[in-house]
Amino acid sequence: xxxxxxxxxxxxxxxxxxxxxxxxxxxxxxxxVGPNGAGKTTLMRVISGLVSPREGDLTFEGQxxxxxxxxxxxxxxxxxxxxxxxxxxxxxVADNLKMGAFLRSAxxxxxxxxERVYTLFPALAERQKQRAGSLSxxxxxxxxxxxxxxxxxxxxxxxxxSMGLAPVMVLRLFDLIRRxxxxxxxxxVVEQNVRQILKLVxxxxxxxxxxxxxxxxxxxxxxxxFVRKAYVGL
Amino acid sequence: xxxxxxxxEAALNxxxxxxxxxxxxxxxxxxFGVLDIVWIAYVELVMLCMYLxxxxxxxxxxxxxxxxxxSVAFGAVLGVAVHLLIISPLLNSAAINQFLATGGLLFFxxxxxxxLWTTDHRTxxxxxxxxxxxxxxxxxxRLIAFVVAILAMIGLYxxxxxxxxxxxxxxxxQDRDAMRLMGANxxxxxxxxxxxxxxxxxxxxxxxxIQYSVHPYFGAAFGPLTFMICVLGGLGxxxxxxxxxxxxxxxxxxxxxxxxxxxxxxxxxVLFIVMMFARPGGILAKRE
Numbered sequence: 001x002x003x004x005x006x007x008x009x010x011x012x013x014x015x016x017x018x019x020x021x022x023x024x025x026x027x028x029x030x031x032x033v034g035p036n037g038a039g040k041t042t043l044m045r046v047i048s049g050l051v052s053p054r055e056g057d058l059t060f061e062g063q064x065x066x067x068x069x070x071x072x073x074x075x076x077x078x079x080x081x082x083x084x085x086x087x088x089x090x091x092x093v094a095d096n097l098k099m100g101a102f103l104r105s106a107x108x109x110x111x112x113x114x115e116r117v118y119t120l121f122p123a124l125a126e127r128q129k130q131r132a133g134s135l136s137x138x139x140x141x142x143x144x145x146x147x148x149x150x151x152x153x154x155x156x157x158x159x160x161x162s163m164g165l166a167p168v169m170v171l172r173l174f175d176l177i178r179r180x181x182x183x184x185x186x187x188x189v190v191e192q193n194v195r196q197i198l199k200l201v202x203x204x205x206x207x208x209x210x211x212x213x214x215x216x217x218x219x220x221x222x223x224x225x226f227v228r229k230a231y232v233g234l
Numbered sequence: 235x236x237x238x239x240x241x242x243e244a245a246l247n248x249x250x251x252x253x254x255x256x257x258x259x260x261x262x263x264x265x266f267g268v269l270d271i272v273w274i275a276y277v278e279l280v281m282l283c284m285y286l287x288x289x290x291x292x293x294x295x296x297x298x299x300x301x302x303x304x305s306v307a308f309g310a311v312l313g314v315a316v317h318l319l320i321i322s323p324l325l326n327s328a329a330i331n332q333f334l335a336t337g338g339l340l341f342f343x344x345x346x347x348x349x350l351w352t353t354d355h356r357t358x359x360x361x362x363x364x365x366x367x368x369x370x371x372x373x374x375x376r377l378i379a380f381v382v383a384i385l386a387m388i389g390l391y392x393x394x395x396x397x398x399x400x401x402x403x404x405x406x407x408q409d410r411d412a413m414r415l416m417g418a419n420x421x422x423x424x425x426x427x428x429x430x431x432x433x434x435x436x437x438x439x440x441x442x443x444i445q446y447s448v449h450p451y452f453g454a455a456f457g458p459l460t461f462m463i464c465v466l467g468g469l470g471x472x473x474x475x476x477x478x479x480x481x482x483x484x485x486x487x488x489x490x491x492x493x494x495x496x497x498x499x500x501x502x503x504v505l506f507i508v509m510m511f512a513r514p515g516g517i518l519a520k521r522e
Contacts, residue, residue: 048415074417086412088405099405102398103417151417 001026001186002047002078002155007056009046016042018210019056024155029187031197031218034207040190041083043207044159047188048080049073061154075103077154083163085144089133093124096132096143100150109152117146120179138169142176149180156180158189162196174200198222240491243370248487249480250372253380254441256479258456259463260387260472261434267470268407268427271321271332275340276435277453277460279312282343283439284448285351291358298360302440306433313432314425321428322421340453347450355447362444379441386437387476390430403427407470459486462506468516478517482506 002024010016016039024030032040045051047058049070058066060076074080079100088096097117101110118125121142127135132143141161148156161177162170174196181187181200191197198204198218206214206221214221262276273279283305290301320339324332362374394400406413406423413420446452463482467474482502489498513519 050411050414069419070411070414071417071419074415080415082412082415086409086415088408088412090408091401091405095401095405098398098401099413099416099418102402102413106417107398147416 001028001061002188003059004043004047005057005059007043007046007053007058009042009051009053009056011042011051015054016210017046017053020207020210020212021056022205022212024186024188026154026186027184028203029181029189029201031201031204032188032190032207033192033194033197033204034213036192037209038207039210040207041159044080044082044157044188044190047073047157048078050080074151074153075105077152078157079148079151079153079155080157081144081148081159081161083159085140087132087140087143087147089131091132092129093132093135093143094128096147097124097150100147101152103151106151110150113150113152117149120149120183121146121176136169137165138173141165141173145176145180149185153185155186155188158187158191160190160192162191162193170196195222236492239369241488243372244488244491245484246370246372247376248484250376250380251487252480252483253383254438254445255459255463255483256476257383257386257434257441258438258460259467259475259479260390261431261438262460263464263467263470263472263475264390264403264434265427265431266464267472268403269321269325269424270407271329272336272461272464272469273316273431274333274336274457275316275343275453276431277457278340278343278347279309279316279432279435280439280442280456281347281448281450281452282312283309283436284443284452285347285356287440287443288356288358288448292356298358298440298444302437305440306436309436309439310429310433313428313430313435316432317425317428322424340457344450344453351450353449353451355449357447358443360444373445375444379445382437382441386434390434391472393430399423399426403430459502462503466506466509466517468519471516471518474516474518481517 004020004022006019006021007017008015008019020043032043034040042051046053049065049068053066057064060078063076065073065076088099097114101107101113106113123139124142124146132140135143162173165173170193178200189197189201198221201218203216204218204221205212258280262273266272286308287301287305290296290304291298320335321332324335360375365372365374394404402413402418402423403426406420410420459482463478464475466482467478485502485505486498489501509517
């Protein structure tokens with residue numbers, strides 16, 4: 001479904017990704033793990049078009065995305081839940097979700113999508129008219145994910161969804177992500193909570209200083225000594 | 235002692251003027267709120283629209299309402315032109331450059347209007363009645379202008395609140411990149427915003443030409459007042475702008491009757507300066 005081949009990208013003089021190749025099949029949940037500064041966020045930004053790759057190719061369902069601007073990539077069915085959530089704090093919860101359905105193709109099914117998101121996240125339904133900025137961190141993350149679902153995507157990119165959340169909320173959030181998965185969405189997630197995310201996904205990639213160091217099935221990867229020592233902390 | 239009926243009449247006139255001033259301030263505020271840029275030449279665009287209505291109505295015999303609609307459309311086109319030709323290339327440069335560029339546009343438009351149409355004052359002569367209410371005299375033109383301005387503001391409110399693009403206009407100022415991830419091209423949102431802001435200038439032009447005569451320096455009278463209202467209301471704050479518009483118009487109108495027109499302006503500006511020290515964030519801003 002999604003395939004990156006030898007993608008090199010960065011900002012100005014700085015190169016964050018060196019020849020990264022990665023593949024996500026339809027219906028799969030894939031994680032990219034790695035330490036701070038490994039290039040995980042850049043990887044997500046390259047896929048959603050906020051950063052243009054310098055080299056390499058990026059295809060989604062056989063079409064190249066490498067030179068498309070971000071606002072056109074969404075229309076292909078790729079929804080990016082950015083690092084730090086990036087909800088619109090001054091808009092209400094309902095208006096945030098409405099913006100998730102900004103795409104012409106998503107507007108037709110707007111009411112339907114809204115109902116699905118509210119069923120998935122009842123807490124959001126209760127706070128529809130509240131300003132998004134007044135929600136708790138966990139609720140804001142729910143809103144960010146809900147907003148992404150509003151565009152009726154084929155794949156969801158989650159960038160550090162657990163960042164800045166209290167440990168209890170992190171567990172609840174992973175539970176929510178599991179439910180989103182069960183809805184049949186394809187997911188590519190970047191996380192620092194390696195132990196928990198490996199329980200949730202099918203496969204994972206280990207990214208270090210801009211290069212893929214390891215890849216494999218999540219259960220196998222979590223058994224590797226190297227990963228255990230370095231990231232899982234066992 | 236002045237007869238209280240004159241003061242009441244002035245107060246009523248102040249409210250009527252406040253409606254049109256609020257419309258002007260809202261157009262300017264909308265653009266500032268979204269693009270973070272002040273169109274210094276905003277009232278000069280209004281002036282161009284007033285000329286358009288003047289020529290269409292007196293020269294070509296168009297009915298005033300049709301001239302007004304043409305003015306709204308012309309304003310929208312002007313707004314888009316200002317955005318694409320002046321603002322867009324400067325969007326990422328220093329604020330002072332944007333300020334100077336739209337300031338330059340102001341002088342250009344003033345001079346060019348003088349060159350084309352001389353400094354003559356031109357008036358659309360409409361035979362609109364004067365209404366008498368409880369001993370007070372009100373101009374029908376002002377009343378119409380007020381009602382139309384209020385309707386336009388309600389329309390703007392509904393547009394920003396309930397449409398997708400209206401909500402996007404409010405959202406893009408909060409997070410441009412996040413809006414791109416929603417599938418919206420920020421540049422398109424800016425163009426729509428500029429068109430709406432320009433259309434409001436066009437409408438204000440149509441409402442002003444039935445009350446005032448137009449000349450190339452029209453903006454010199456209404457421009458500073460409009461900015462003052464925007465700042466007093468809190469830049470980007472829509473409700474604040476309406477409240478500030480009514481307060482300023484009242485001071486000018488009532489002060490004008492009780493003392494003189496000039497004193498009305500003096501009092502308004504003194505109040506403005508004082509408020510800038512007391513409430514720099516605008517009248518509705520929460521105290522720190």
